Amino acid sequence: xxxxxxxxxxxxxxxxxxxxxxxxxxxxxxxxxxxxxxxxxxxxxxxxxxxxxxxxxxxxxxxxxxxxxxxxxxxxxxxxxxxxxxxxxxxxxxxxxxxxxxxxxxxxxxxxxxxxxxxxxxxxxxxxxxxxxxxxxxxxxxxxxxxxxxxxxxxxxxxxxxxxxxxxxxxxxxxxxxxxxxxxxxxxxxxxxxxxxxxxxxxxxxxxxxxxxxxxxxxxxxxxxxxxxxxxxxxxxxxxxxxxxxxxxxxxxxxxxxxxxxxxxxxxxxxxxxxxxxxxxxxxxxxxxxxxxxxxxxxxxxxxxxxxxxxxxxxxxxxxxx
Ligand SMILES: [Zn+2]
Ligand SMILES: [Zn+2]
Numbered sequence: 001x002x003x004x005x006x007x008x009x010x011x012x013x014x015x016x017x018x019x020x021x022x023x024x025x026x027x028x029x030x031x032x033x034x035x036x037x038x039x040x041x042x043x044x045x046x047x048x049x050x051x052x053x054x055x056x057x058x059x060x061x062x063x064x065x066x067x068x069x070x071x072x073x074x075x076x077x078x079x080x081x082x083x084x085x086x087x088x089x090x091x092x093x094x095x096x097x098x099x100x101x102x103x104x105x106x107x108x109x110x111x112x113x114x115x116x117x118x119x120x121x122x123x124x125x126x127x128x129x130x131x132x133x134x135x136x137x138x139x140x141x142x143x144x145x146x147x148x149x150x151x152x153x154x155x156x157x158x159x160x161x162x163x164x165x166x167x168x169x170x171x172x173x174x175x176x177x178x179x180x181x182x183x184x185x186x187x188x189x190x191x192x193x194x195x196x197x198x199x200x201x202x203x204x205x206x207x208x209x210x211x212x213x214x215x216x217x218x219x220x221x222x223x224x225x226x227x228x229x230x231x232x233x234x235x236x237x238x239x240x241x242x243x244x245x246x247x248x249x250x251x252x253x254x255x256x257x258x259x260x261x262x263x264x265x266x267x268x269x270x271x272x273x274x275x276x277x278x279x280x281x282x283x284x285x286x287x288x289x290x291x292x293x294x295x296x297x298x299x300x301x302x303x304x305x306x307x308x309x310x311x312x313x314x315x316x317x318x319x320x321x322x
Contacts, residue, residue, distance in 0.1 A: 001027070001053075003044065003094070004316035005063035006102065009078035009139060010034060013310065014047040017317040019059075023112040024317040029310070040083045041091050048092075060096040061088065062320035064105025064312050066140070068159065072099050077140070100157070100319060102312055103142035106268050107134045107155035109308070109315030110146060117308040118266075119276060122285055124302035130262030133255045136269030137248060141189040141196070145259045153263075155315075160255065162187040168250055168287070175243065178203045192247050194222040194271060201225045201240040209234055226275050245278050249287030256301045257294060264302035268312070272305045279305060 002024055006013040012032045017024035030047055037043045040063065048055060067077040072085035089097040100108075110132060132146040132153060141161030146153040165186040167176045179186040179199060190196055198219040201209065205216075211234040212220035228234045229241030248267075256265050265288075272279060289298045308314065 001057050001059065002317055002320040003047075003058050003061035004313050004320055005040070005044070005061070006105065006310070006312040006316060007040060007063055007065040007076065007079075007083065008034060008102070009066055009076065012037075012040075012043050013313050014043060015310070015313045015317060016047075016051060016053070017320070019321050023314075024321045026310075026314070026317070029313065034079055039081055041088060044088070044092065055092040055094060058092070058094050060098075060320040060322065061092075061094050062098045062100060062105065062316040063088075064100050064102040064316045066102045068157075069099050069101055074099050096320075096322075098319060100155075100316065101142075101144070103134060103136060103144035103268070104155050104157040105316040105319065106136065106142075106306075106312040107144040107146050107153075107315060108318040109306075109311040110134060110155075110266050111153050112314070112318055113306065113308060113311065117306065117311075118304040119273075119307055120302065120304045121267075121279055122288070122299070122301070122303040124264070125262075125300045126264055126302045127262035131259045132263040132266065133252075133259050133261040134266045134268055135248075135252050135255055136267065137192050137194070137196070137271045138269035139194055141193045142269070143255055146263070147259070148263065161189045161192075164188075165191055165247075166250075166254070168246075168290075171243065172247070175200065175203050188247075188251055192244070192251060195219070197222040197225050197240065197244050197271070200243050201237065204236045204239040204243070209237060211237060222271075223274070226271070226278075230275065230277060241275065241278055242283060245275070245281075245283045246287045248272075248279070249284035250290070252284075252303065253288040253291050253298050256288070256298060257291060261301055264304060267303070267305045270309070273307050273309070276305060
């Protein structure tokens with residue numbers, strides 16, 4: 001049996017999988033509140049105990065963690081503990097433990113996703129031997145690459161979410177100045193993530209937002225912003241989501257250019273499925289394709305939203321299976 005984990009700053013998802021050709025089968029999954037534990041060992045021990053499972057039954061474990069990994073040790077972003085593959089393997093006597101960047105883990109799921117787990121924004125013309133890319137706006141912004149080498153995809157992490165935001169219009173330039181004014185730097189994550197949507201919302205509202213319940217200058221709950229935008233109850237919330245969607249499309253297109261993603265660009269993370277109608281209204285693709293002289297290239301890149309909320313966990317299991 002395999003253990004897979006998706007370790008986030010707020011929630012940690014642990015799953016038990018049985019190996020299957022191609023795509024491991026989920027047997028059982030549990031969600032833990034990360035900060036209720038002092039270590040990942042504590043969470044995994046609670047999971048094994050809950051399932052009355054001996055650690056001898058586990059042949060491999062892979063954990064996706066939010067944050068950079070150096071020599072199989074990760075200092076988590078916004079969590080006061082370190083995770084070490086060696087320490088986990090020694091503690092549980094698991095034969096094989098691997099830490100992956102969370103987006104790298106999700107990238108492992110891409111080749112095994114089923115058609116009903118994807119919503120295509122652009123069919124494009126997929127090239128089976130081409131590279132693919134993954135971009136995921138959620139608590140932060142993650143990006144990963146899938147290089148096609150020797151007949152299969154090799155996922156690779158990036159810290160592309162912290163690359164510099166490149167505004168394309170006078171309105172986006174004003175947004176950049178707004179972000180620089182209070183933060184001093186505008187990486188993509190400052191505008192393209194849940195907190196990023198709240199920043200854009202503050203930018204589009206001169207006096208606060210009655211629908212989201214914010215006063216001037218304060219930050220809204222991003223899920224309230226997308227709801228107010230989708231149901232049209234506040235024009236400035238609509239404007240905020242419009243900007244967000246355009247920036248998402250433009251950066252997804254940048255990613256496609258950087259790795260020649262002729263096999264597809266995949267949108268992961270919690271936000272995309274929740275704003276699917278906004279992603280489908282044309283603005284996203286308009287920004288994605290506005291890449292002259294590479295606009296014809298961009299129009300042929302397949303673009304799909306990942307609907308499986310547990311793609312990160314599934315990808316970690318795919319990796320554990322080896
Ligand atoms: Zn609002
Ligand atoms: Zn509003």
